[in-house]
Amino acid sequence: MPSITYVHTDGSREVLDVPVGTSVMRGAVLNSVDGIVAECGGEMMCATCHVDVDEAYVDRMPAQSDDEKAMLEFTASERKPNSRLSCQLVVTPEMDGLVVYLPESQV
Amino acid sequence: MAEPVVAVIGAGQAGFQAASSLRQEGFGGRVVLIGDEPVLPYQRPPLSKSYLAGQCGLDEVWLRPENFYEKQNIELLTGETVTAIDRRGRAVRLASGTAIECDHIVLATGARCRALPVAGAELDGVLPLRTLADADLLRERLAAAREVVVVGAGFIGLEFASVAIAAGCAVRIVEVTHQPMGRVVSAEISRYFTERHRAWGAEILLGTGVVRVRGDGNRATAVETSDGRIFPADLVLVCIGVIPNVELARDAGLAADNGIVVDETLHTAAPEITAIGDCANFPTRFAAGRVRLESVQNGVDQAREVAAHIAGKRVGVYDKVPWFWSDQRDLKLQIAGITTGHDRAVLRGDSDSGSFSVFCFKGERLLGVESVNRPADHILARRLLALADPGLSPAQAADASYDLRAHLTPRR
Numbered sequence: 113m114p115s116i117t118y119v120h121t122d123g124s125r126e127v128l129d130v131p132v133g134t135s136v137m138r139g140a141v142l143n144s145v146d147g148i149v150a151e152c153g154g155e156m157m158c159a160t161c162h163v164d165v166d167e168a169y170v171d172r173m174p175a176q177s178d179d180e181k182a183m184l185e186f187t188a189s190e191r192k193p194n195s196r197l198s199c200q201l202v203v204t205p206e207m208d209g210l211v212v213y214l215p216e217s218q219v
Numbered sequence: 220m221a222e223p224v225v226a227v228i229g230a231g232q233a234g235f236q237a238a239s240s241l242r243q244e245g246f247g248g249r250v251v252l253i254g255d256e257p258v259l260p261y262q263r264p265p266l267s268k269s270y271l272a273g274q275c276g277l278d279e280v281w282l283r284p285e286n287f288y289e290k291q292n293i294e295l296l297t298g299e300t301v302t303a304i305d306r307r308g309r310a311v312r313l314a315s316g317t318a319i320e321c322d323h324i325v326l327a328t329g330a331r332c333r334a335l336p337v338a339g340a341e342l343d344g345v346l347p348l349r350t351l352a353d354a355d356l357l358r359e360r361l362a363a364a365r366e367v368v369v370v371g372a373g374f375i376g377l378e379f380a381s382v383a384i385a386a387g388c389a390v391r392i393v394e395v396t397h398q399p400m401g402r403v404v405s406a407e408i409s410r411y412f413t414e415r416h417r418a419w420g421a422e423i424l425l426g427t428g429v430v431r432v433r434g435d436g437n438r439a440t441a442v443e444t445s446d447g448r449i450f451p452a453d454l455v456l457v458c459i460g461v462i463p464n465v466e467l468a469r470d471a472g473l474a475a476d477n478g479i480v481v482d483e484t485l486h487t488a489a490p491e492i493t494a495i496g497d498c499a500n501f502p503t504r505f506a507a508g509r510v511r512l513e514s515v516q517n518g519v520d521q522a523r524e525v526a527a528h529i530a531g532k533r534v535g536v537y538d539k540v541p542w543f544w545s546d547q548r549d550l551k552l553q554i555a556g557i558t559t560g561h562d563r564a565v566l567r568g569d570s571d572s573g574s575f576s577v578f579c580f581k582g583e584r585l586l587g588v589e590s591v592n593r594p595a596d597h598i599l600a601r602r603l604l605a606l607a608d609p610g611l612s613p614a615q616a617a618d619a620s621y622d623l624r625a626h627l628t629p630r631r
Binding site: 142151154 | 236262264278279282284285286287292374377484515516519523542544551553594595597598601602
């Protein structure tokens with residue numbers, strides 16, 4: 113199972129095994145990771161599952177849809193070039209080792 | 220002094236959020252979350268969409284896993300019914316016989332489906348859709364159904380209809396008004412969705428009521444409509460709106476009028492009792508008077524507001540822009556604001572392309588925006604509506620070359 117590391121703003125890390133086909137958001141929710149709110153449940157309505165993808169993994173992420181691009185304008189914390197909605201990052205074997213940074217705030 | 224206790228009555232999305240936000244806001248007392256369903260708190264939106272269609276499992280429906288509640292020190296009582304609020308004793312009484320003494324009560328009691336008031340409504344095969352148990356039964360029956368009648372063309376009815384058509388059923392939608400989703404969207408959006416559902420293969424009967432459900436033994440077999448026609452049905456979904464659960468509040472002497480009446484800070488007349496989500500009737504600047512809204516956004520944002528208040532972090536007026544969504548086949552409908560009462564509807568984009576928005580105005584003032592497969596407009600509308608005065612004119616909204624961002628001040 114691919115290993116995903118969620119880095120909190122205080123630098124602490126949670127390393128989780130997330131099944132292929134599950135989103136990075138759902139992986140966090142199922143393990144009660146603080147800092148991912150996901151209030152709409154992955155419908156791209158809320159932008160509360162914002163993460164910043166570690167530069168080393170940006171190229172391995174799926175392309176952004178127009179919905180995701182629009183929603184990223186609504187993040188509570190600063191949007192960066194590597195910002196993504198984690199509900200749209202469906203885990204693949206190539207993502208093993210992925211590191212994502214949680215933002216200051218999701219709401 | 221004993222530690223403060225908050226009892227959250229109702230473990231739907233609003234109740235769940237109130238309990239978890241209390242912890243996020245640093246509330247250190249006891250948090251008791253009481254739900255009458257025998258399962259973990261879950262999300263309702265997928266029940267009429269991906270879960271119903273079998274595209275996602277239970278793992279994606281739970282709001283959080285079981286260990287979350289322990290980790291957050293939230294006492295979750297499932298399958299437990301609150302029978303009364305004892306205001307003098309500052310306690311809530313449970314059906315199991317115990318009482319919980321508490322300093323604050325958050326009413327997140329939600330709503331229940333309105334029953335179809337006709338003969339035959341009790342027959343097997345006539346089903347509602349609100350709870351996870353409803354969805355499980357409906358999913359099972361849908362797999363075997365061939366002819367489906369949907370009573371009520373609101374969000375739930377139309378979402379269900381699009382799933383049922385995709386499952387290969389013949390679908391008829393019976394709507395007593397002339398405007399599907401008419402309570403929440405403009406005539407333009409209503410007409411567009413009606414046409415799309417017809418193109419997908421549903422038969423839609425407008426201005427038509429149901430007078431009887433016919434059966435063979437205890438099993439539903441047909442629906443008789445107000446114009447005297449009879450439509451065969453082995454599955455009838457009744458989705459004609461909900462009734463807010465106000466009984467606990469009313470029995471405790473609190474006002475109820477289309478929901479539990481609260482002020483602009485979401486408090487009832489009792490300072491220790493708040494009401495949030497589907498059950499709450501509140502004043503808002505986004506409508507002409509009081510409203511009661513049924514949406515994830517409303518439940519979640521109101522929960523955050525009362526949690527912050529109880530935790531002593533903030534005392535303010537609840538003032539979040541309402542938003543809603545619905546998924547019907549390949550159409551994503553997103554609504555920002557409350558468009559009820561608009562007198563001008565301005566189209567932006569081209570409805571033939573399947574990607575457009577309807578900007579709804581009252582006079583020169585923007586009330587809300589309804590977008591179909593046009594998420595950028597929706598997001599922008601949410602930001603515009605948050606301003607004291609959006610300042611966008613109907614002419615500007617209609618001009619596709621006009622940059623709507625001109626109305627936004629820098630965010631931070």
